Amino acid sequence: MSNPKELHENTRLDYKAYPVQVFNNFCSHAKTKDCILYLHWHEHFEIISMRQGHAVFHIDTTPYDVKAGEVIIIPGGSLHVGYALEDGHVRFDCVVVNASLFNDFLHDPIHVRYVAPYMEGQLRFPVKPAENHPAGADCYPLLDEIIEELVARRPAYELIAKSKLYTLFVLLARTFMPLQFTEKSAEPYFANRDRYKKLIQHIESNIGEKLSVETAAAEVGLNPFHFCKMFKRLTGRTFVDYVNLTRMNEAEKLLRERTLTITEIAGIVGCSNPNYFTKLYKQYKSMTPSQARQL
Missing domain, CATH: 2.60.120.10 (Jelly Rolls)
Incomplete structure (x- = not known):
């Protein structure tokens, strides 16, 4: 993909x-x-x-x-x-x-x-x-x-x-x-869609940045409760789950390039603890970073 x-x-x-x-x-x-x-x-x-x-x-x-x-x-x-x-x-x-x-x-x-x-x-x-x-x-x-x-x-x-x-x-x-x-005009598919687009682009352009739910909610002009609810409806994932998935996708790409160590990659995707990075990567990719690099 x-x-x-x-x-x-x-x-x-x-x-x-x-x-x-x-x-x-x-x-x-x-x-x-x-x-x-x-x-x-x-x-x-x-x-x-x-x-x-x-x-x-x-x-x-x-x-x-x-x-x-x-x-x-x-x-x-x-x-x-x-x-x-x-x-x-x-x-x-x-x-x-x-x-x-x-x-x-x-x-x-x-x-x-x-x-x-x-x-x-x-x-x-x-x-x-x-x-x-x-x-x-x-x-x-x-x-x-x-x-x-x-x-x-x-x-x-x-x-x-x-x-x-x-x-x-x-x-x-x-x-x-x-x-x-013959029907009444439908409501827009998603009124805040453009704000969410900017937020998602921000996440993917700043892959290692720590971004709290409160900060993300403020970016789209919602309180954290409604933000989390709408984000889940939009993506099918929680905000934290989506951020982690995006980071692990980037890590997978970097592991294939073989130009950085696993510890360096962990830092780039926002995981200062290499052990936590390994655990998270295995959770999303069903293998450890070392196994992914061997492939």
């Missing part, structure tokens, strides 16, 4: 002219509660097609239970993270697409009416389309075709993927727009 620092709103798509890419994710022998998709966000849409296993994806403050064969749509800018819900292999495909892929249609009045509201964030597709309307699942075979094109990369696959993706969005808009226009 990628380090969270590499995923801060800068998920790079290979071809700027056609900003769409598929990421095939496979977590071998995942354990229940293992993190299978680290907390991150980006400006792109993300569509996850679950292929194998059972997981929960937290999108902003809401958890979504996802099984093999199901699809979720993550709006651009949403914080999201995933955890295994049972032991075993977990496999899922992520199609990441930037709204600029459809800039050719900006002056098309039909596009402006039906698709642009979703691309610009005025409306949101249901995270689990098939649960909101039976027709939502009708688009899943089309998504499989898109993934197949992006993986095979045959000549002009970009055009095929683009046309099919546009068809996918149009079909979803056709299904859900009439329903959404």
Whole structure:
């Protein structure tokens, strides 16, 4: 899995002219509660097609239970993270697409009416389309075709993927727009999301800094009780658990680079006591730092 620092709103798509890419994710022998998709966000849409296993994806403050064969749509800018819900292999495909892929249609009045509201964030597709309307699942075979094109990369696959993706969005808009226009405007997914983004970025940019719950709560303008409650809803982990996980992920990366001693790495990730660092690393990575370095 990628380090969270590499995923801060800068998920790079290979071809700027056609900003769409598929990421095939496979977590071998995942354990229940293992993190299978680290907390991150980006400006792109993300569509996850679950292929194998059972997981929960937290999108902003809401958890979504996802099984093999199901699809979720993550709006651009949403914080999201995933955890295994049972032991075993977990496999899922992520199609990441930037709204600029459809800039050719900006002056098309039909596009402006039906698709642009979703691309610009005025409306949101249901995270689990098939649960909101039976027709939502009708688009899943089309998504499989898109993934197949992006993986095979045959000549002009970009055009095929683009046309099919546009068809996918149009079909979803056709299904859900009439329903959404008849409902009251939904509340924002997470009003303090930007403050939490800054806090998470601060944690990952200052990996060894001691940061108390009280200080973190003050950064997002909440009292410690509500901060801890909202942080758990957002990430699926307590604040302390998330900080420790982030530090151990950084330690894992440094151990692989083999340029620093284990004691030096412990200090960098905020563990002044090497014995405590070893205990913490084993808790999160199921092996000691020495064993990780041997691998």
